[in-house]
Amino acid sequence: MTLQTDINSAAAELKGKTPQEVLTWCLGNYSKIALASSFGAEDVVLIDMMAKIRSDAHVFTLDTGRLNAETYEVIAKVQQKYPQLQLQIMFPQAEAVEQMVSEKGINLFYDSVENRKQCCYIRKVEPLSRATKGLDAWITGLRRDQTANRSTMETVELDGDRNIAKINPLIDWSNEQVWEYIRANDVPYNALHDQNFPSIGCAPCTRAIQPGEDLRAGRWWWEMSNQECGLHVTSDGRLVRAKG
Ligand code: SF4
Structure with missing residues (x-):
């Protein structure tokens, strides 16, 4: 069976399921699966859902070295609230960063x-490649109504660049549903969201x-013209606008 056939079958199985049902199925069916988290509102919802399904779920994040203090604060709160979570913090290659900033400025x-x-390539794309290497599937917090670029995305799809499954459990959720979940479940969130930052990346x-x-x-x-997230780029560093 090809990977695409597997993904088609998973997509059929998960059609119309809730995010928790999608996560439960995926955590049970993919042995090497991780959530890519930048600790935005959608990501903390998924962390809470995953931790309730499996307390030692695997989450990775990219510490670009240029994050806001508020992002480190929410990472610390998440580590405190979900102590068994396997949180992997990926850093860029130090030598590549040193060379780049000494040649071109900070x-x-x-x-x-x-x-x-x-x-973005040195601080995000290359570490993302290392983080996803060897995985069967990765999970994202993308939602369809975030931008027109994401309107064609599905709950389960093939990540052709990495040749693994990409799972988007919140794809059909609205911003309101995300915040209702955060409030109802007392989930730690990035304080910048209270200051009109809907999307949080590097400071x-x-x-x-x-x-x-x-x-x-x-x-x-x-x-x-380029407002797609650095996480959703091709392996050679090109920004992908058609899909996240
Ligand atoms: S978002 Fe900005 S600081 Fe962060 S990796 Fe990209 S260009 Fe560098």
């Missing part, structure tokens, strides 16, 4: 799209948004 990403892509590349702005308008705002 805030090189503001100077050109090429520089920003280089920074120098993320800002609060104004009422009526697109949810992702706070990312890389100085580039009007």
Whole structure:
């Protein structure tokens, strides 16, 4: 059976299921599976759901070295609330970061799209490749209504770049459902969400948004055309707009 056939069969099995049912099925059927978490609102919901299904579930995060203090605070709160969680914190290769910032400056990403892509590649894409290596499936907190780019995404799909399954349990959830879950279950969340940051990435590349702005308008705002998350890029560092 091919991976695509397996994924088609998983997609049929999980059609119409709740996020908890999707997670329960996936944690039972994929032996090497992990949640990619940047500790945004959707990610902490998934962490809480996963920890209730399996307390030692595997979660990884990318510490780019440029995160906000509030992000480290929520990571610490999650570690405290779910002590058995296997939280893997991935760092970029030190030598690559040292070379990049000594050649191009600490805030090189503001100077050109090429520089920003280089920074995202070194701080996110390469560590993400190491984190997903050897997995059968990875889980994301993507939701379909976040941007038009994500409208065609499904609960279970093939990640063609990594040749593994990609699971999006919250794909059909609204922002309101996410926050209802956080409040009802007393889930720790990033304090920046209370300051109009719907999407939180690296500190120098993320800002609060104004009422009526697109949810992702706070990312890389100085580039009007590239606002897809650095996590959802191809293995050679290109940003993917069609799918997350
Ligand atoms: S989001 Fe900004 S600081 Fe973070 S890796 Fe990308 S360019 Fe670098």
